[in-house]
Amino acid sequence: MEKLLITICARGGSKGIPGKNTRTIGGTHLLGYSVNIAGRFARLYNGTVALSTDSEEIRRIAQIYGLSTDYLRPPVLSSDTAGKIDTIRDLLLFEEKKLDTEFDFILDLDVTSPLRTIKDLSEAYEKIRLDRNALNLFSVSKPHRNPYFNVVEKADNGYYRLVKTPDKPVKSRQTAPVVFDLNASFYFYRRAFFNMGFENAYTPKSMIYLVNHFCFDLDEPIDFLFMEYLIENSRLDFDFSESLTSG
Numbered sequence: 001m002e003k004l005l006i007t008i009c010a011r012g013g014s015k016g017i018p019g020k021n022t023r024t025i026g027g028t029h030l031l032g033y034s035v036n037i038a039g040r041f042a043r044l045y046n047g048t049v050a051l052s053t054d055s056e057e058i059r060r061i062a063q064i065y066g067l068s069t070d071y072l073r074p075p076v077l078s079s080d081t082a083g084k085i086d087t088i089r090d091l092l093l094f095e096e097k098k099l100d101t102e103f104d105f106i107l108d109l110d111v112t113s114p115l116r117t118i119k120d121l122s123e124a125y126e127k128i129r130l131d132r133n134a135l136n137l138f139s140v141s142k143p144h145r146n147p148y149f150n151v152v153e154k155a156d157n158g159y160y161r162l163v164k165t166p167d168k169p170v171k172s173r174q175t176a177p178v179v180f181d182l183n184a185s186f187y188f189y190r191r192a193f194f195n196m197g198f199e200n201a202y203t204p205k206s207m208i209y210l211v212n213h214f215c216f217d218l219d220e221p222i223d224f225l226f227m228e229y230l231i232e233n234s235r236l237d238f239d240f241s242e243s244l245t246s247g
Helices: 030-045 056-064 084-099 118-130 191-195 221-232
Strands: 004-009 048-052 105-110 136-141 152-154 160-162 181-190 206-210
Touching: 004 030, 004 084, 030 048, 030 056, 030 105, 030 118, 048 056, 048 084, 084 105, 084 191, 105 118, 105 191, 118 136, 118 181, 118 206, 181 191
Parallel strands: 004 048, 004 105, 136 206
Antiparallel strands: 105 181, 136 181, 152 160
């Protein structure tokens, strides 16, 4: 069986939603949802779960849900401008050195997009394992906006145009080319990805996994309130119980 590292990255600072990684929803810390499902998935696939944080409070919260770490994210990777790929790579190299091994796949679970299931993760993992040419895979959702139809940007002349120009005029959203929203919930990487100098998740050999239920990340305070309402009032369109306990 391939060796799998599951990474959870959660720094202490957040400008969009202050302290979001330490807040609770429905009686569970936001971080706890990712730690719980990471533990379940690790047991299914003999994986290793690792935490990257610069915050002692986040380390303490992770311990509540059974995840301890002796890794502390360096300051250079703890700023607003630090890249996620560099952050994952640093943790990967730390864990490989500590365990004297090399992982085959890395699964990164984003703390601020916890609406995922074991089925999502298992199907996505199988998808990238079967395609030996794929470098990575990221979760997506159906979009609310389409750059071929109703997303605009400023042009060089100061006026505005569609972000993407279709080959033929698009008269309705339904007839526009198919696109997807990244929901930031999870990313699978082959180990080779981290040796190739990529600075983000977009490569010539990237795959997607379409999540067919509610799944979105927390960027603004209103997002937190919306997710809080869905979870606390049991209004999600799927069974979220796998993330409520490490089982």
